Each structure stands twice: as structure tokens, then as C-alpha cells.
Amino acid sequence: MDTAVEVERGGINLKPSGRMPDGDVALAPIEAGKTVGNIEVEDPIFRCRDVDVYYGAKHAIKKVGIDVGKSQVLAMIGPSGCGKSTFLRCLNRMNDTIEGARVEGSILLDGKDIHDKKQDVVQLRARVGMVFQKPNPFPKSIYENVAYGPRIHGLAADRVELDEIVHSSLQRAGLWEEVKDRLQHPGTSLSGGQQQRLCIARTIAVNPEVILMDEPCSALDPIATARIEDLMEELRQSCAIVIVTHSMQQAARVSQRTAYFHLGDLIEVGETDRIFTNPRHKLTEDYITGRFG
Amino acid sequence: MSKPRLTPKETQAIVERSIRRRYWAERRFRAYGFAAVTAGMAFLVYLFVVIFSNGLGAFRQTQVQLDIYYDPAVIDPAGTRKPDDLQAGDYQALVRSALKARFPEVEGRAASRELTRLVSGSASFALQKRITADPSLIGTRETRWVLAGDAVDLFMKGQVDRALPEAERPLSDLQIGWLDKLKAENALELRFNKTFMTNGDSREPENAGIWGAVAGSFYTLVLTLLLSFPIGVAAAIYLEEFARKNRWTDIIEVNINNLAAVPSIVFGLLGLAVFIGFFGLPRSAPLVGAMVLTLLTLPTIIIASRAALKAVPPSIREAALGMGASKIQMVMHHVLPLAMPGMLTGTIIGMARALGESAPLLMIGMVAFIVDIPKGITDPSTVLPVQVYLWSDSPERGFVEKTSGAIIVLLAFLVVMNTTAVILRKRFERRW
Numbered sequence: 001m002d003t004a005v006e007v008e009r010g011g012i013n014l015k016p017s018g019r020m021p022d023g024d025v026a027l028a029p030i031e032a033g034k035t036v037g038n039i040e041v042e043d044p045i046f047r048c049r050d051v052d053v054y055y056g057a058k059h060a061i062k063k064v065g066i067d068v069g070k071s072q073v074l075a076m077i078g079p080s081g082c083g084k085s086t087f088l089r090c091l092n093r094m095n096d097t098i099e100g101a102r103v104e105g106s107i108l109l110d111g112k113d114i115h116d117k118k119q120d121v122v123q124l125r126a127r128v129g130m131v132f133q134k135p136n137p138f139p140k141s142i143y144e145n146v147a148y149g150p151r152i153h154g155l156a157a158d159r160v161e162l163d164e165i166v167h168s169s170l171q172r173a174g175l176w177e178e179v180k181d182r183l184q185h186p187g188t189s190l191s192g193g194q195q196q197r198l199c200i201a202r203t204i205a206v207n208p209e210v211i212l213m214d215e216p217c218s219a220l221d222p223i224a225t226a227r228i229e230d231l232m233e234e235l236r237q238s239c240a241i242v243i244v245t246h247s248m249q250q251a252a253r254v255s256q257r258t259a260y261f262h263l264g265d266l267i268e269v270g271e272t273d274r275i276f277t278n279p280r281h282k283l284t285e286d287y288i289t290g291r292f293g
Numbered sequence: 294m295s296k297p298r299l300t301p302k303e304t305q306a307i308v309e310r311s312i313r314r315r316y317w318a319e320r321r322f323r324a325y326g327f328a329a330v331t332a333g334m335a336f337l338v339y340l341f342v343v344i345f346s347n348g349l350g351a352f353r354q355t356q357v358q359l360d361i362y363y364d365p366a367v368i369d370p371a372g373t374r375k376p377d378d379l380q381a382g383d384y385q386a387l388v389r390s391a392l393k394a395r396f397p398e399v400e401g402r403a404a405s406r407e408l409t410r411l412v413s414g415s416a417s418f419a420l421q422k423r424i425t426a427d428p429s430l431i432g433t434r435e436t437r438w439v440l441a442g443d444a445v446d447l448f449m450k451g452q453v454d455r456a457l458p459e460a461e462r463p464l465s466d467l468q469i470g471w472l473d474k475l476k477a478e479n480a481l482e483l484r485f486n487k488t489f490m491t492n493g494d495s496r497e498p499e500n501a502g503i504w505g506a507v508a509g510s511f512y513t514l515v516l517t518l519l520l521s522f523p524i525g526v527a528a529a530i531y532l533e534e535f536a537r538k539n540r541w542t543d544i545i546e547v548n549i550n551n552l553a554a555v556p557s558i559v560f561g562l563l564g565l566a567v568f569i570g571f572f573g574l575p576r577s578a579p580l581v582g583a584m585v586l587t588l589l590t591l592p593t594i595i596i597a598s599r600a601a602l603k604a605v606p607p608s609i610r611e612a613a614l615g616m617g618a619s620k621i622q623m624v625m626h627h628v629l630p631l632a633m634p635g636m637l638t639g640t641i642i643g644m645a646r647a648l649g650e651s652a653p654l655l656m657i658g659m660v661a662f663i664v665d666i667p668k669g670i671t672d673p674s675t676v677l678p679v680q681v682y683l684w685s686d687s688p689e690r691g692f693v694e695k696t697s698g699a700i701i702v703l704l705a706f707l708v709v710m711n712t713t714a715v716i717l718r719k720r721f722e723r724r725w
Binding site: 092122124132139152 | 610
């Protein structure tokens, strides 16, 4: 399918020969895999090249290539349905669980293909944790929520070690002071922001190398959002974070690099400061200046 | 063709008119609902009143007090006191002489026979059992309550009309006279019917008991539960969580839904052909009954379990998978506990149906006349609904109240079963 047509159908009046931005890149019809900006970083944790995702006949992600650097936050922005969540779910193979979903291309985690036959998906997900849009604590106690990962992966030899993991995870997630007296209360009794921090605590309890966050603050109020953003800055010290967000302010606040997706294409990648001050692609500029999206 | 724009006032007037109509529709709907519930309750109350008024009598039974002399000359003429010899004694004669002692004025064979008929034929067996258990009683006297005959029982429950001509009632004038005398002497009483609660089936109404059917129903249902719940839940989990969605699973799903609507007698024929005919399992056994009822309840349990699994929010599955849980861990740790209440509901419905089912069991021989209480899953037995059917079909008057009594026991069984299941479900139903 011709991409330009699809763009017009998307409601954006984009002429292939639109106005040239001030930068050096011409606004040509979007061509799959032609991303503006530097998709590479040195010593990446994830290196994705030519990733295509199909949901049945629908081509949801087209030839996306991007690196995820260690100890940094990569923000993925773009209008609804642009494929940023789909791409995020490729990174820990959560798309495997969707009937009819097909992922092509190479995604290397620490140089090893995550679609390799030898790569166990359980192990992958232990290395690449995920925080979802809606807080989804298990319908169990706070303690059990955090202890679940270490328990199924056998990270704690005894109860004392498990207690220690639960304690430190809740501490790192900034939740310990609020819940230390009620660890046996149900996780769902917490407020929305606390639940989301509980989900983060649950994720970091298995020491992941990467945490994927799919709009983690969209259901939260500004104060809870601020706490989670602070938390991301701390977590960045020990692991990479990939966050999908609808809030450009959030992307600007928390991330070091930003990727702009549009209708399944990765349009532009770059340092967050540069993207927000000097976008090179017309679509990126239109999006971040609020002309659509 | 556009209508002129309405002014706000005109719009208000239209809305007001429609509001009245809406409220009227709501009131009408409520009235329908109320009428339906009331009618349902009325039928239920009527059913209970009829069953209990007919059936409560079955739990009480007429007994006659007799002064019995355990005559060594009659019981054990040889004087050996050996169990075999004691069994052979003429205990009927003990009953006869005790009756004779009470009514010394009775003369002649015909009158004597009428007198003997006041007491159930099983009274002598009760005496025999007592003597075999304790031979030292021989030669002593004892005042005992023995079972009255079924006509006497009907008389005591007011079901014998004295006004009828003698030939048309089960008791003669002479017998009624004796009974009145016994009653006046407090030697004729309605007492708790232990026989009904402990005996198996019998041709004589006064000896017929429900316990054989209760035991048969118990074995059958426990086995049905043990077979159908794990198989049904496992099938539902496999179909819902693991199987690929393709044409084969579609076909399976359609067929499961169809099986739920297959007449139960067909399952009975299948059980007869396959379990008894092909595999050679015993007839009339709870084992085969349970296997047939399992086939019958499986579709219900599978459908309910699949619905319960579908109702578990996907966020819980994603959370578990995102933590690195394998699929089976996800199901066992998170999905199954949340789906359990729904699965139990389906199981209750299925088991309630299995408890009340009689048609397929007729096919596999559970309709046979069985006196012994089943002691295991391969002993011949019957079940409560089939017992109800058997008794309702019996000619003796005494079986009328037995039938209702059996229905009461069946309902009690159902209530106990459902209560247990509801309590279990409440336990699982921890909403966080």
C-alpha cells in the first residue's frame, strides 16, 4: 500500500511536496525504514533492525530500526495507533500472546536475537520487564505481588532472602514507607499511583536489564505521575527504560532520546533536546508543535 | 424537506409527553416481573405443600407393642445354640403366640390369620436378628415394639375409611376392633421410621427404605464429580488458553454446545453400548452411572468454565506473562483462582442435573429392584430419582407416601449439596 495515501486517510493533510523545514532533510513521501536522525547508539542493550509487525493482514510496524542505549530512557511518542506500543511489545515478545501477530526482522538483546530458538521467552521476560498502562497488580497481597517474580524464577533461597528482595524492591519503587505496615493487604486496595509503583516494584524485583513502560502514567494524577517520573530517573542508573507516552512534556522531562512514530513508521530519532527544539522532519515538527495528535 | 426548527418550549413539551410514556413502560415491566416471580413462588409453595403433606408421613411408622417370650422350644428345639440352628427357628411363631397372648379370646384359623396380619412379616426377621446377636435372651421375656403391617400403618395415618363397606377396605371390622383396643392400651403408636432411613428397597411398603438409593446416589454423584470436574476444567483450560483458534477448535466448540442439548436418554444408550456392552463393566453399578452422568454434565461444566476463564481480565494475564511466568504458571497462579467461582457455579448446575437425572440410568440397569445397600461403586444400586419412579409405579397404597418421602430426601440431598458448593464458592470468591 502506498504510504502517502494512508497518511491522507489518517486525516493529515500532507502533500508529498510540502513545505521544506529549515533543516537539511527534504519532506519526501514516507519510505519505510528511512528514519531521520541517528538510530544507533554506542554499546546498545537492544539493537533492532528492519522490524516488521503484522496483525493478520494489517502491517502495523514497517521496517523499524532503532537502538536502545544502556542507562538511558528512550521515549517513544506519536499519535494514537502509530505502532509505538506494538513496537514496545516486540521487545519482550509480548506480541507472541496475540493471535495472528507476526514479527519479522532482527531484535538483538545484548547481541543475541530474542527470536532465536534457543532464547527462552520466560527468561527474556525476566530480563526485560514491563509496566502496563493500567496498573494491574495481581489480586493478591502487596507482599505476594512483589514476591511473585522472585518466587517463580527461584531468586530467593529462603523466606529471609525473599523478605529482603520484597523490602528493597518496594524501597526502590518508593513505596516502602507507605505500605510497610500493611504488606498483607491486597495490592488492589492501594491508590492508582501506588498500584503503579507496586507494579514497578514487582518488575524490578527480578532485576531486569530493561524496563518497558507502556504509558505508565496515563491513568494517574499529576502528583502520582511526578513520583513515577522521579522513580524512572533513579531506575535509569541500573537499567535501560523504554517508555511509550502520549505526553510530550513527559517525554521531554524523563528521556534522553526520543523516537517519533507515525502510522507504523519510525519517522525520527534523536536526542530529546534536539527533537523538541529542532525537529528535522515535518511530521515530527507538526506533532510536537501540537498541529495534530 | 426539513421540518421547521423547534423552539425550546416545544421540545420540552415533546420530552414531557415521552417521559410519561417511559415511566408507564417501566411500571408495566415491573408489574410483569412481579407477577412472574409471584406465580413462580406460588407454584413452588404448592409443590412443597403437596410433597410435604404427602411425604412427611413416611418418616413415621406404626409399631405394635408385644410381650414376647423367646421360647427355647420354638427357636432352638435341639438346644444346640448354634447360629445355624438359631437361624432356622420359627420366629413367626413367637409373634403369633405373643399376639395370641394379648388377644386370648381369638379362636379359629381365619381369625388367627387376620390377627397375625396386624404385624408386618418382617417382625420375625427383627426377632431372628436379635436372637442371633444375643443367644442369651433365649428363655426370657421382653416387651418390644415391632413393625405393624402396612394396612395398620394406613389406618393409623387416617387413610382407612371406617364408613366404607368391609370388603372395600384393607382392614376387617374384627381387625379394627383389635386395633382400637391396642390403641386404647397405648400399645399401638406412630414412631420415628428408622426402617425408612436405614433399609434398602422392599416389596412391602412398611419395610421399604430409602438408604439404598441414598447410598447409590452418593456414590454415583461423588464419582461423577471426581470425573467431570477435573476433566471439564482441564478441557476448558486447554480450549481457552492453549488451543490454537482454528477450524478444529471451532468444530469442537460447536459440538460441545450441541452435546449440552442432547437428550439424556441418548447418553444412557451410549453408556449401555460402550461401558457395559464393549468394556464389560457391571450393570446397575454407580461406576457406570457416574460415567454416563459425567458425559451428561461435561458440556455444562466446560461451557461454564470457559465463560469463567474468558471473564478473567486480560490485564492479569499480561501482568503474569510480563513477569516472566510461563503460560501454565499464568493459568495456575492467576487465571484459575479468579475463574474458580464461575467454574464451581457451572459444576453446581451440572451436578444438580446429574442428581435429578433418571432416564439414562434406566438404560444401564440402575432401575433394578435392589434390596441390599450398595457398599461400593461396583455394587448394584439405584439412585433417588429412580427410586421415586419405582415407588410411584408400585400398586400398594403404602408406597404413595414413600414416594413423597423419597422426593423430600432427594430435595434435602440437593440442598445439602448446593449449600456445600455455595460455601466453597464463597471461599474462592475473594474479591480484592
